[in-house]
């Protein structure tokens with residue numbers, strides 16, 4: 001792989017600044033050639049800092065710069081139009097999670113990628129972190145899992161702020177946003193559950209107007225007997241991220257940057273730690289996508305993989321609306 005791929009970043013908010021622009025500076029196989037944000041002020045600063053053209057119109061960028069791929073880090077409701085514009089121009093897409101805001105959008109976008117021949121990889125950076133991959137091997141040692149407990153919490157001062165406070169724009173709240181990572185781990189490690197029963201609330205800031213849940217609790221069960229829950233909150237601190245899977249021979253606990261295997265009494269058998277916890281996931285994802293584009297690596301996080309995530313989320317939101325358990329498979333389009 002000698003020639004650097006030409007990359008453009010679309011959506012220059014928090015995630016682009018924190019992960020994708022530094023990731024492009026650090027990666028092996030791609031070079032930033034342009035940036036785009038519908039807000040001219042947001043486009044101007046990174047354009048100047050990285051000495052690349054800044055655009056407010058994605059179609060103009062695609063036409064003039066002809067990038068090999070776009071990294072899309074836009075609000076959830078804007079994702080579809082970005083993917084459609086890229087597909088029309090034959091430009092590949094690395095899409096920030098979520099892939100889509102509902103199962104129909106997910107199915108339509110998956111078909112669009114297929115028909116237009118573009119690759120799309122959804123960024124779920126835990127899949128590029130060796131500790132989360134190693135946890136898969138540890139899981140083989142605990143026997144058949146019967147219990148799973150996930151928790152991802154932190155405190156954001158204003159859950160009503162911006163597009164994240166509006167369920168229609170965000171496609172939901174904490175569950176579709178930060179919860180997507182935990183749902184991805186669950187599906188990766190254990191598959192799609194057979195039943196989910198969810199409760200959600202937007203009650204942490206009673207003086208604010210917002211309808212996107214700040215907190216969600218999802219009970220889940222598999223026909224094989226495995227069951228458990230995921231608690232997601234962007235209002236209830238402390239900051240914590242953990243997934244624990246328990247079987248007859250013990251548990252595996254995966255946290256940010258560490259995985260532990262415990263015996264049935266909870267005593268440590270072995271542990272793996274990565275220090276620092278997150279040195280290079282953004283660059284690793286970009287390089288992986290370049291290898292996917294070169295045909296030297298399969299796409300680990302393509303559109304069809306993420307139909308399950310959209311189905312899980314739709315089932316959880318339908319469960320909350322109907323106060324009944326729902327089967328995510330009914331929401332696979």
Ligand SMILES: NC(=O)c1ccc[n+]([C@@H]2O[C@H](COP(=O)([O-])OP(=O)(O)OC[C@H]3O[C@@H](n4cnc5c(N)ncnc54)[C@H](O)[C@@H]3O)[C@@H](O)[C@H]2O)c1
Nearest residue numbers: 011012013014015016037038039042073074075078096097
């Ligand atoms: N993987 C992670 O850990 C992680 C962390 C944070 C955010 N994200 C994801 O990244 C995405 C962006 O989140 P954020 O926190 O950066 O949001 P943000 O609001 O900080 O930034 C979004 C930017 O997109 C711009 N924008 C809106 N519509 C646009 C369009 N049509 N074309 C171009 N630009 C447009 C906005 O002006 C804004 O600058 C979301 O999908 C979010 O879920 C992922």
